[in-house]
Amino acid sequence: MLRQIAALQVYIGYAKKGYEIADKGLSTISNIKNGEFNLHRDFFSSLKMITPRIREYSKVTDVISIQLRIVKTYQRSIKSVRESHQFTESELDHITTVFTRLVNASVDNVEELIRLITASKYEMKDDERLKRIDVVHTDMQEKASMVQSFSHSNSIMAVQRLKEKNDIQVMKKLYGLNE
Numbered sequence: 001m002l003r004q005i006a007a008l009q010v011y012i013g014y015a016k017k018g019y020e021i022a023d024k025g026l027s028t029i030s031n032i033k034n035g036e037f038n039l040h041r042d043f044f045s046s047l048k049m050i051t052p053r054i055r056e057y058s059k060v061t062d063v064i065s066i067q068l069r070i071v072k073t074y075q076r077s078i079k080s081v082r083e084s085h086q087f088t089e090s091e092l093d094h095i096t097t098v099f100t101r102l103v104n105a106s107v108d109n110v111e112e113l114i115r116l117i118t119a120s121k122y123e124m125k126d127d128e129r130l131k132r133i134d135v136v137h138t139d140m141q142e143k144a145s146m147v148q149s150f151s152h153s154n155s156i157m158a159v160q161r162l163k164e165k166n167d168i169q170v171m172k173k174l175y176g177l178n179e
Contacts (some may be wrong), residue, residue, distance in 0.1 A: 054117055054129050059137040063113050066140040070106045070147050074099045077151035084158035095154060099147065106143045109136050 054060075081087055081095055113136050115121040116129055124132070171177075 051126055053126055054133075057130060057133060059133050060113065060117060063110065063133075063137050063140050066137075066144050067106050067110050070103060070140075070144050073144075073147050073151050074103050077147075077154060081154050081158060084162065086158040086161040087154075095150075098150060102143055102147050102150070106140060106147075109140050109143070112136050 078096060078099060082092065087095065113133065116124075116132050116136070122129070
């Protein structure tokens with residue numbers, strides 16, 4: 001009986017060591033698993049963070065200044081076109097519609113830019129954010145160019161129509177056709 005008790009004591013010792021090894025192994029696995037999870041969590045969290053490199057990117061402020069230039073050109077052009085009295089009401093509506101669409105599209109670009117520079121809106125690396133900001137910047141430049149071109153075309157058309165009216169008046173005076 002003493003031998004059996006001694007043998008059981010040895011087996012209990014082996015069992016304790018086995019449980020200790022298993023416990024340490026499970027703890028190690030858990031730590032590794034949690035560490036891996038934490039690494040992934042930290043990585044994805046970092047993708048949501050906005051670094052100073054992004055916030056200070058010159059094209060961010062450039063997009064905003066382009067937006068302001070678009071709005072000012074729009075306001076100035078609409079005022080000029082209306083005050084010229086060279087366009088019909090339907091032409092004025094068309095001009096306003098074109099400008100409104102361009103301004104709204106540029107507002108969409110600014111909203112996209114804000115999402116790109118706001119933490120937790122997109123999960124991207126810095127280089128991906130910079131590329132998207134570059135795309136927004138290029139699109140804004142195109143819209144600004146379109147607004148400028150459309151404004152210039154409307155101004156030229158107003159001047160041409162005014163010149164035509166003046167030419168007609170001169171011709172009527174020359175030929176004595178004043179009504």
